[in-house]
Amino acid sequence: MPVETTTLANGLIVATEHRPHVESVVLGLWNHSGSRDERPEEHGIAHLLEHMAFKGTGRRSAEDIAVEIENVGGEINASTSVETTSFFARVLKEDVGLATDILCDILRDSVFDEDELQREKHVIAQELGAAMDTPDDIVFDRFAEAAFQGQPVGRSVLGTRETIETFSSDQLRSYLAREYGADRMIAVAVGAVEHDVFLREIESRLSDLGPHAGAQRATDAVYTGGEFRESRSLLDAQILIGFEGKPFLARDFYASQILATVLGGGMSSRLFQEIRERRGLCYSVSAFHWSFSDAGLFGIHAATGEEDIEELLPVLLDQICTLSNDISEEEVSRARAQLRASLLMSSESSMSRASQIARQFLTHGRVLPRQEVLDRLNDISAERIADLAHRTFMGSVPTVAGIGPLGPLMPYDAIQRRLGSSVVETRQAAAS
Structure with missing residues (x-):
């Protein structure tokens, strides 16, 4: 079914996708605001606001919110990312009105009670502690911080114990007024829902919502590259190597997704086959590409034991460099098939589809037809991927992050030299 959309007079977008065979x-x-919209002294406030939204409104206590949604068998949750914050629910079709009322209530009338705030600060402190105790999670935060040094886009969404402890209810209200508004918001419903019904529910509650009160983002994110290393006495090491990636609207956005898939997107990928299967140098290796509205980050993650780090890094770097001169149409076709399947399979989930619709509207100003996305993937050749690999891996300063027994990990400047010498060698080999 096609996505139906209506834009209210205040600029808020309402979008639905009807699915007749679900209940x-x-x-x-x-x-369209997240952790990168925080001021330096506000680090973590976007995530704290997400938590506090469920802690009571003028009409409902925190318990009331939980009880009302679970009385009808529903679920409610929220999520904060670098550039967006979302509040969502899953209910049976007859309970759309209730779920909409609760979501709009927490957006418009959260009280941010001081006692609840103190308790939630404690909860987030525990969450921060759990993250620090999980190297394979926290290393990704340190990776982003090294890639975008001194910038909000590179900071952890969670914030720090020090900043979280300073926040007051008034600061939450101020942040909400500044960053939330109809002009940067979309309401989405996917499943057994009629567009007109959902539109009336939203319009009756949010038609008078004004625009956000803050200024637009003053500066674009700038990839810097750099490194972070933390030696810990662990059984394994978590290692990340990265490069400048592409933003959502860049011409090479989809090509970057294919490149990541060819390099480390599954069991058939270059890195998995060479490093894990043939050489047994790690138990996990993968590649990924993160995009933001104005920047991107291409990354490779490996988890291995201390005894294999010394051999692992040169092999990994050589695999990166050979891609610019040695990639087949068969590999690109396989990666394209993986991305196509992922797109279509994820669309079968109403939750994934709702998030996709929202993300595309906030990024592109419209929902991208599936065929348009598939056509863009089909237009990408092996030659284009090879060119992108050269520009990505040889054209930007690397980012390195590691946590664990890092003694054998190649020094940062040696990694840079290895990348430079490897590309010369592969070019010479190709020429001969």
Whole structure:
């Protein structure tokens, strides 16, 4: 079914996708602000606001919110990312009105009670502690910080114990007024829902919502590259190597997804086959590409024992460099098939589809037809991927992050030299 959209007079977008063969509806509100919209002294406030939204409104206590949604068998949750914050619910089709009312209530009338705030600060402190105790999670935060040094886009969404402890209810209200508004928000419902019904529910509650009160983002994110190393006495080491990636709207966005898939997107990928299967140098290796509205980050993650680090890094770097001169149409075709399947399979989930619709509207100003996305993937050749690999891996300063027994990990400047010498060698080999 096609996505139906209506834009209210205040600029808020309402979008629905009707699915006649399901009994449930996923619905939510997505606001185009996240952790990168925080001021330096506000690090972590976007995530704290997400937590506090469920801690009571003028009409409902925190317990009331939980009880009302679970009385009808529903689920409610929220999520904060670098550039968006979302509040969403999943209910049966007859309970769309209730779920919409609760979501709009927490957006418009959260009280941010001081006692609840103190308790939630404690909860987030525990969350921070758990993250620090999980190297394979926290290393990704340190990776982003090294790639975008001194910038909000590179900071952890969670914040720090020091900043979280300083926040007051008034600061939460101020942040909400500044960053939330109809002009940067979309309401989405996917499932057993009629567009007109959901539109009326949203319009009756949010038609008078004004624009956000803050200024637009003053500066674009700038990839810097760099390194972070933390030696810990662990059984394994978590290692990340990265390069400048592409933003959502860049011409090479989809090509970067294919490149990541060819390099480390599955069991048939270059890195998995060479490093894990043939050489047994790690138990996990993968590649990924993160995009933001104005920047991107291409990364490779490996988890291995201390005894294999010394051999692992040169092999990994050589695999990176050979891609610019040695990639086949068969590999690109396989990666394209993986991305196509992932797109279509994820669309079968109402939750994934709702998030996709919201993300595309906030990024592109429209929902991209599936065929348009597939056509863009089909237009990408092996030659184009090879060119992108050269520009990505040889054209930017690397980012390195590691946690664990890092003694054998190649020094940062040696990694840079290895990348430079490897590309010369592969070019010479190709020429001969």
